[in-house]
Each structure stands twice: as structure tokens, then as C-alpha cells.
Amino acid sequence: MAVETAEATEAARQAMGGIGVSLARKEDARFIHGQGHYVDDVVLPGMLHMVIVRSPHAHARIKGIDSSAAMAIPGVIAVVTGELLAQHNLAWMPTLSGDTQAVLATDKVRFQGQEVACVIAETKYIAEDAAALVSVDYEPLQAITTPQQAIEPGAIVIRDEKEGQTDNKIYHWEAGDKDATDAAFARAAKVVSLETFYPRCHPAPLETCGCVADLDPVTGNATIYMTSQAPHAHRTLFAIVAGLPEEKIRIISPDLGGGFGNKVPIYPGYVVATAASLLIGRPVKWIEDRTDNLISTGFARDYYMDGSVAIDDSGKFIGLRVNLPATTGHSSRMRNRASSRPASSTS
Amino acid sequence: MKVTFEINGAEKSVDVEPRTLVVDLIRTKLGMTGTHIGCDTSNCGACTVLLDGRPVKSCTLLAPMLEGKKVTTVEGLAKGGKLDSIQVGFHEEHGLQCGFCTPGMMLVGKALIEANPHPTEDEIRWGISGNICRCTGYMNIVKAIQHAAAANATENTAGVA
Numbered sequence A: 001m002a003v004e005t006a007e008a009t010e011a012a013r014q015a016m017g018g019i020g021v022s023l024a025r026k027e028d029a030r031f032i033h034g035q036g037h038y039v040d041d042v043v044l045p046g047m048l049h050m051v052i053v054r055s056p057h058a059h060a061r062i063k064g065i066d067s068s069a070a071m072a073i074p075g076v077i078a079v080v081t082g083e084l085l086a087q088h089n090l091a092w093m094p095t096l097s098g099d100t101q102a103v104l105a106t107d108k109v110r111f112q113g114q115e116v117a118c119v120i121a122e123t124k125y126i127a128e129d130a131a132a133l134v135s136v137d138y139e140p141l142q143a144i145t146t147p148q149q150a151i152e153p154g155a156i157v158i159r160d161e162k163e164g165q166t167d168n169k170i171y172h173w174e175a176g177d178k179d180a181t182d183a184a185f186a187r188a189a190k191v192v193s194l195e196t197f198y199p200r201c202h203p204a205p206l207e208t209c210g211c212v213a214d215l216d217p218v219t220g221n222a223t224i225y226m227t228s229q230a231p232h233a234h235r236t237l238f239a240i241v242a243g244l245p246e247e248k249i250r251i252i253s254p255d256l257g258g259g260f261g262n263k264v265p266i267y268p269g270y271v272v273a274t275a276a277s278l279l280i281g282r283p284v285k286w287i288e289d290r291t292d293n294l295i296s297t298g299f300a301r302d303y304y305m306d307g308s309v310a311i312d313d314s315g316k317f318i319g320l321r322v323n324l325p326a327t328t329g330h331s332s333r334m335r336n337r338a339s340s341r342p343a344s345s346t347s
Numbered sequence B: 001m002k003v004t005f006e007i008n009g010a011e012k013s014v015d016v017e018p019r020t021l022v023v024d025l026i027r028t029k030l031g032m033t034g035t036h037i038g039c040d041t042s043n044c045g046a047c048t049v050l051l052d053g054r055p056v057k058s059c060t061l062l063a064p065m066l067e068g069k070k071v072t073t074v075e076g077l078a079k080g081g082k083l084d085s086i087q088v089g090f091h092e093e094h095g096l097q098c099g100f101c102t103p104g105m106m107l108v109g110k111a112l113i114e115a116n117p118h119p120t121e122d123e124i125r126w127g128i129s130g131n132i133c134r135c136t137g138y139m140n141i142v143k144a145i146q147h148a149a150a151a152n153a154t155e156n157t158a159g160v161a
Helices: A002-015 A028-032 A082-087 A124-131 A178-186 A231-242 A268-280 A290-296 B022-029 B085-092 B102-115 B121-127 B139-160
Strands: A048-054 A060-066 A076-081 A092-094 A100-102 A115-121 A135-140 A171-173 A190-198 A210-215 A222-226 A249-252 A284-287 A303-311 A317-323 A325-327 A343-346 B002-007 B010-015 B048-051 B054-057 B070-072
Touching (some): A028 B085, A028 B102, A048 A124, A048 A290, A076 A082, A076 A268, A092 A231, A115 A124, A115 A268, A178 A303, A222 A231, A231 A268, A268 A284, B085 B139, B121 B139
Parallel strands (some): A048 A284, A325 A343, B002 B070
Antiparallel strands (some): A076 A115, A190 A303, A210 A222, A210 A284, A303 A317, A303 A325, B002 B010, B048 B070
């Protein structure tokens, strides 16, 4: 009888579509055999390798870029700069949250680690050697490292390329009922306040970001293998940047070595690799190293939080106020405006 | 320069630049992509392989250091279509999610239980302390290694009987 009951229970669980049942994962077989297929495992005939030269300064004017020593290394195919991209109207790109972002810096760098030039070579080792020889002449400008500095009157404006931008605020967002909250605080038996800093964290997926861009010079079709958590949104953005119809673009997101939101925004490396593949006529692979990933890709938090709770005499919470200046970095790349977090933010 | 070594039981002799990292030799020259690159700095363990049975970070070893050595990668774990007990453990205990750290974790786990067939939980946690997982967390990875240790013990007992 007990056996029948157990079997009946098991049958009922199966009928419920697997709830309460241990299911074997379909992906395991390839992963435990070392047969996963991540973006760095993609190898195409004639494929070139790209390495990014980044800014050591948080804010600096670019006075010149000398890539002659890099170009002199055998196996180096091209050194792409912002100036070259500007000739193709590709120096800036939209972000997923309606802001803009430099693909490669032209006039100045706006954050430490910003993409300044890309070296494309026959092997990754040659590209790394050449990237070390790209000489950039910087004139350092005053840097802003906290939201408090950013909103000081007279603070230097980082995003001075944006028309009408006179301060360092990227967005301001409010939610809730201010009058009702004020009233709740006015009648509160007790108010408890806390000022705290919620430090920046990085998603740091074990697999860094990267892509292999393959533009077919005959058909004009673009196939981009990338570590993407949002392939459809990325296809739309590539179409806008490249001026191509979406059906000409195929984004292939193979096995993803973790994402955690880090692989939602679009990064300059994807755009330069794609443009380079178009201009050179060969596939181009770009894979970040860990420093690239930590210094330049999407992060989270960095909130200076100031909150108060209004409490009545029975101990019930009757009101909540939160004000939080947040650092978003050099541009707004995720959907901050649609965020459910109460926030006022500075760049 | 020429480097001669054994990998997963097969002898290889390859021409490489002396500065070639072992992980690049394995992935690019030999086309075995189960060994991953996560940090380039020996911090994450995604590139772990066994060198004469000892786990090493292949992103900070140079190719000439392989001369005359035996290398085992994730591709060498299953033998004759039969999974190694460490692979079974990771599958049974849900010791993986995205799979990127898994080859390194399995190789470290295998080396650990070969040196110490009955490790405590603390010994397992110490054993995997050079390997980072960003998805699953470590609870199930510890269970996976315990699962493999228990399976090996049963098999050895059965063999004696």
C-alpha cells in the first residue's frame, strides 16, 4: 500500500510538469566533457584578433595618437582610432537607455579605461605586442571621482559633447507621494535615519565579454558571435549603428560563461570588431582580459544612501524617504530610467 | 622551439614560441577548448589542468615547462565512453551551471580525492580554494566531490571483494 502511495505521488509530481522532481540538466553532458561552445572557442578561417588600447586617465584631452611603431610589427593589419571611426560616422553610438557612448575616444577620454584605439593583427600575441606600442599624447584634465564632486557648483563638465549639458547629472528620478510622505513624517512618533554607502560591485562573470564579427563581403550579411544576454536588443542597436536592416544581421549567443547583467549593455569592442571586419574583409575576434572586463564594463551599486523611516507609536512603519546620489559611470548604459529604485543620480 | 609532452595519454611534439602560455598552446595549437581562460593571473582556476597529476594554472605556465611531462585536461577525464566518477558527481549533485569553471573544478576535485580518498568538507573547501565559481556557489561543488569520493570508495571495496 505504501509503495502504491509513493508511486501515485511520483506520478502526480510528473503530471505537474516536474515540480518537486529532480530533473537532469540537458547542458551537463557537453560541459562535463569539456565540449561547451563559448565565444572564445569560435574559430573562423582567416580570423584576425583585436586588442583595445585604453586610457590610463579618468579625464584627459587627446592631443595625438602615434601608431607607427605598432604598425611596423609584422602581422599587424590595422590600428583603428576614433578619428578613423568618425570618418565613417561610427565614433559615437547610442546606449540601451537612450544615452550616447563613445566607441573610440576622439576629442578626450571621459573615464579611466576608456577605449582609445584598437589593434588588429594575425594573432592575439602580436596584437598585444602592438597595443603596447601605440603612443597616445594625453593632456590630463581634472577628474571627478565621486557624485558629491560631480554636483558641486562649478564642477568641470565631463559630458561636454552633449548639447545643452551644463552639469554632470545624467538623470533625475522620483517616485512616491511626497505630500503623503511629508504628512506621515509630521505625525510620526519616532523617525529612524541611516546614512550609508553601498559600494560598487562588479558582476564579474567568469567568462569575460567578447565577440567574433564576421561580415560577408559578398552578401553584406553580418554574423556576430557574442557573449550576449540580449541578442535581439543588440541586433537592433547594431542595425542603427551600422545603418543596416535587421535581417542582414545575425547575432549568435553561444554558451555563456555567466552574465549576471554584465552582458546586457553593448560595448565598444563589439562595434569596432564589426566595423573592422567590414573594412578588412576578414572575421575579427575580440576577447576581453580580466582587466578590460573589470575596468570598462557595466557594474552595479555605488550608492550614497540616505534613508529615514517614520514610525507610529505602535511601532508600525508609516513612511519611507530615500535619497540616493548614485554613480552611473561615464554614461547611462542600462535602463536606469525604468529602474524601480528611487534615485537621483549624477554621472 | 620544439616541446614534447604527453596530453591525455597521447604524445605530442609541437613547435611554439617560447613565450607561449600553456593554456594558449592547449586551446589554440591543440584545439582543445575545454580548458578556459578567466583571469590570466592564476586567480580564478578556469584554466586548471593536471601536470603529472598535480593541479596547475595553465595561464601562468610557459609551454617549454611541459617538456617530458604528462598533462591531463577535462577532455581526458572520460575513458572509453565511461565518465570519470568526478564527472558523474558534478552531474548528479548539480555542481555546475554555466560550465565555465567546471573543467578546472573537476580536475582539482579529482586530484584531491586521489591524494586523499576520504576528504572532510573542510579539506574539500581548502582544495577548491584556488578555483572560482560565479554561478552555482560552492555547496553543490563540495557535494559533487563528496559524491565522487564515495563512489570511488564503493568501487574499491567492490574490487577487493
